[in-house]
Amino acid sequence: xxxxxxLNGNDREAIEDALAQAREVSGFTFNVxxxxxxEDPRTRxxxxxxxxxxxxxxxxxxxxxxxxxxxxxxxxATQRTLQDSECKFAAxxxxxxxRNGDLPGGLVQGIGQLAESARSLRVLHARDVAEL
Amino acid sequence: MLVPLQxxxxxxxxENPSVLxxxxxxxxxxxxxxxxxxxxxxxxxxxRSGRGEAELEEPIWLGAGAEPKALxxxxxxxxxxxxxxxxx
Numbered sequence: 001x002x003x004x005x006x007l008n009g010n011d012r013e014a015i016e017d018a019l020a021q022a023r024e025v026s027g028f029t030f031n032v033x034x035x036x037x038x039e040d041p042r043t044r045x046x047x048x049x050x051x052x053x054x055x056x057x058x059x060x061x062x063x064x065x066x067x068x069x070x071x072x073x074x075x076x077a078t079q080r081t082l083q084d085s086e087c088k089f090a091a092x093x094x095x096x097x098x099r100n101g102d103l104p105g106g107l108v109q110g111i112g113q114l115a116e117s118a119r120s121l122r123v124l125h126a127r128d129v130a131e132l
Numbered sequence: 133m134l135v136p137l138q139x140x141x142x143x144x145x146x147e148n149p150s151v152l153x154x155x156x157x158x159x160x161x162x163x164x165x166x167x168x169x170x171x172x173x174x175x176x177x178x179x180r181s182g183r184g185e186a187e188l189e190e191p192i193w194l195g196a197g198a199e200p201k202a203l204x205x206x207x208x209x210x211x212x213x214x215x216x217x218x219x220x
Contacts, residue, residue: 030196069219070219071216079212
């Protein structure tokens with residue numbers, strides 16, 4: 001099955017839009033990988049994440065639609081605002097849609113959820129340390 | 133019994149329906165209608181889930197930046213990572 005048959009143009013566009021919006025909201029790079037993984041999905045996703053241009057500031061969502069596995073990998077910088085518990089919550093949201101056969105919809109929803117969680121909150125009542 | 137179970141005088145004589153005809157009316161048509169509603173309602177979902185069953189010939193990479201070609205083999209320094217795993 002080719003990529004075009006797996007995700008149609010509208011699906012890709014919706015996911016790309018969600019990724020761009022997530023980057024705008026959080027300041028981090030979001031990537032989605034669809035691949036058939038033979039080895040351990042987590043190991044593969046971590047290696048893929050490490051090979052990205054800026055792993056520290058990248059959130060990778062690796063989906064194996066055949067093996068039905070989902071991996072969310074966060075880097076050192078993204079981990080400061082995006083906790084593992086929030087990733088688990090987003091993963092649960094995505095998997096719920098995946099079970100209903102809606103991969104693109106689940107991804108769009110999950111990406112938005114991750115981006116909102118990754119957004120660092122502005123502290124308005126305290127001055128920046130650099131100003132002191 | 134207020135109404136006799138027979139054709140009233142002046143009305144056309146009606147034969148009793150066969151068991152097969154009663155079964156068709158009582159079970160067949162409702163089942164067929166239910167099946168039709170199920171297919172119309174669940175069809176798109178079934179079609180989408182069916183797409184994931186086949187083998188994925190080529191990986192798909194979405195988002196900013198190019199897809200990494202060479203993966204670390206283990207000797208390279210890995211950054212601290214977190215996240216989550218799930219299956220469905």
